[in-house]
Structures are given as C-alpha cells and as structure tokens.
Amino acid sequence: MTAPREPFFPAHLAIRADADTPLEIRRLGNVDYLKAWELQSELAQQRAADEIGDTVLVLEHPSVYTAGKRTQPGDHPTDGLPIIEVNRGGRITWHGPGQLVVYPIIKLAEPIDVVDYVRRLEEAAIHTVRHIGATTAGRIDGRSGVWVPASTQAADPSASVRDRKVAALGIRITRGVTMHGMSLNCNNTLDYYEHIVACGIDDADVTTLSLELGREIQVGEMIDPLIDALDAALSGRLTVADHSFGSAPDPNKSRTRK
Template sequence: MKALTTPPEGCESTSKLIRADHKPVEWLISSEPVPYPAALAAMQARAMAIAAGEAGEAVWLLEHPALYTAGTSAVPGDLLSDRLPVYDAGRGGQYTYHGPGQRVAYIMLDLRERGRDIRCLVQGLEGWVIDTLAAHNIAGERRTGRIGVWVDRPDKGAGKEDKIAAIGVRVSKWVTFHGISLNVDPDLSHYDGIVPCGITDQGVTSFEDLGQLVSMPEVDSVLRRCFEQRFGPTMSSAAEGLVSAS
C-alpha cells in the first residue's frame, strides 16, 4: 500500500485552513470522562450556534468511558461483542472504539472562513496528527484510500501496519463536528470487540504500545501547538460551559 506523505494538489499550503481574520479558536479540555450522549448533544448544539453566528469555533479535548460508536456505514456483523455499550455516532464511517487513555478531539470549525474544502480539512486533520506524532518520534503516515493515520510495524511482519488515529468528521451548513481520536494508552483489547473502521487485515496501536510513555497533558500540549501551526491561534476556555449549554 503506497503511503501518502504530502497533501493532495490544492492542499499544500496550510494557509487555506487558517481564518483570514485570525480569530482564535476556543480550546477546551474536559478533565473527567464525558458520556457519549452528552458530548454528542454539546457538539451538535455548538455547531448549530456557530452556523447561526451565535458562537465561535471550538476544539474540545476529552476522554469517553469505554464504548463503541457506529457510523452511518457500520456493518452489523462488524460488532463482534456486546461487552461495551454501542452508540450511533451520526457521522460517516463504521465502528470505532473510545475509552480512557484515548484522546478525542472534537473539532467545531466554520469552513465558510476556512476555504469551504472538506477534502483539505481532512488532510489538515491528518497532518495535525502526523505532526503531533513526529514530535514524539513516531512516524505516522497517510494511506491511499483510507482515512486516518497509520504506523508501519515491521516487527509484526512484512507489510504490517497499525492504525494509531481515527478521523471522522461531519459537516452541516459548512460547520464541522466530530473529529479525531488518538490512542495514547488505551486498553487495546477492547478493539477485539469490533472490526475497527472495517479493517480486517491490519491492527491498532498506541503511544504506549510503541514504547512511548507520555502523559495526556504532554500530548495535549503538543496537539495544541501543532493545531495552531495548521489552523491558527487558540484561546483557553472552560469545557464545562460547553456541556452545560447543550
């Protein structure tokens, strides 16, 4: 499988995804796991408010309790276990896992101010993750025909690779929600209960699985720095207000 190490034509410059007015994005971090239904409701409410011009953009970092989510393309047979609750995600894609030790970043951006190009947005999100991994000496890569970020695993055999980050975005009225999930130190055995993202011939990995022992705050700091390089400035805000307003 050929790796894509650069964005496609038309997405080379990160300036396309930076607002012309450089208005900062609210940067929110929840310190406790957030139930999935509450997060979904909060995201949807914030996206609607952004579209209506009643709220600014936001990136929300959090963890969920252990659970599975089903995208609109989920195949029932890919749910292999009922060990964890399953939620309809309302996004594209198939089954995925969320849980403690996985950094979820929900992205609520106004594409009317960022080029109106969903393909470049996805490439920008992949690049954001790849930059974050590189700062931790992990070589993340794109793969042709597959959204997400992958790591070569020659230790597992020729041609083997593992997915370290999933990306699933929904866009309504040119405002994004959902986002990325990056495996820091989750319980990877929970992936045994699904066929993750419909992929049967490759595995799943994490910072910890790759021998990189880092704390979630350390990852968050790098995520923020790398986000700002691709999407522009951020400003800290309280995540509690986002949940309570939903």
C-alpha cells in the first residue's frame, strides 16, 4: 500500500492516542474465530468509551476461512468448507494452526490516518521477519501485507516461485478504534490456500517463514519479536521505511460483492 500523501504524523511520533500507557498484551492461545471476533467487538466498544487502555490480542485460530467486505464470488473455496463473513477490509483468507494472529484494539490519535496505521503494522512485520532471516521481505506497492520477492525458497532451492505473501493484513476502524489486524505464517499448512483466491490475488502465492528459512519456525518464538516491533512502530520508535521491491494491481479496487 503506497500512501497518496505524507502521513498526518511525523514518523517519530506515536499514532496511538494514549501513547504514554503501555499496551496490554493478552496471550489467548488457540481461540475459535467467532469467539475472538466477539471479544474484539466488546473490547473495541470499551476502548472507544475509554473504559480500558490499548489492548493487543495474540492468538491462533482453528482452521477457518474468513471473507472480508470486498470478497468476490470467484474467491470462494472449492473444498466446501464454510466461510465466516466478517466486517474487516480485504477479501478472503484462511486462518489456522501454525499462523500467528495479532489483533490490536487501539485508539488512534486524531486526525485518523488509516494508511499510516496499515504501513506501521507492515513495518512491524517486515522488521520481525527480516530479523529472523527473511532478509528480502518487503512491500509490493498497491498491495497490503508483507511479501517475499520471486526467487527460490530455502526449503526447496530447485523450485523457482513467484512473489509470495508471508504476512496478511485486514483491519476495521470504528469510532477511532482499530479491530482485526495481521497474521504471520509461521509453520502452518498451505493446503487450504489452494482452494481459494487468497486476498483476491491470483498472480502471486502464499508462503511461511518455515519454507522461506528452511527450518521449523514455531508460533511461540515469533510472538515476543512481533509484539515488540508492533509497539515500537505504533509509538514511532520504529520508523516506516521504503521496503518496496515491486508494484502490482490492488485487488481491492474491484467491485464489492452484492
């Protein structure tokens, strides 16, 4: 995602409205998607009313497809599994074991800058995956998330692969408070992605840190690095930088579903 203008806030300033109060981190383990969504909604209402501080939910989900507001009929799974239609942006994706999911429930500083918020989430994920060894990870202008450029993978150096997404983003902001967030593929299966047009993108692929690095990367070892980077990005200590290595059409520019 490329900002059409300079961010509202200088890079060194916090995008959180209450940057002086530490984030509350809730490590929830494996949680049913609908239960986690209900919890997010409750916390977002409480945060909007200043009844709680900024909170980050850290979890995994049982296997589930979720469809954002711009999902098209052609994106739907071919394996017959059910889909949960959700109020985040973006199109269809999959969540499941081996994938680290982070939901920040954050009150943003005014004026609200959605693009800057998304880019700060991306920056946190880029910093995290580069630090563990995926040093070429970056952005594709026109598409959200964190990507690895076309190359070979450490897990199979003989195979040439296309650009591929290692971290996905989908957000919602209501009354100045964020919901949903990002998922980082650690050692999850990619089988379920074979049955959907993931995020509406059919000219690139999906990957995991384990595939990229040629060794097993567990969800647990990625939690603290990602949360630390997220805190730094939202506070302005980790500055959004230009990590773009390409550009491509935005899949969310197509019509919304009926």
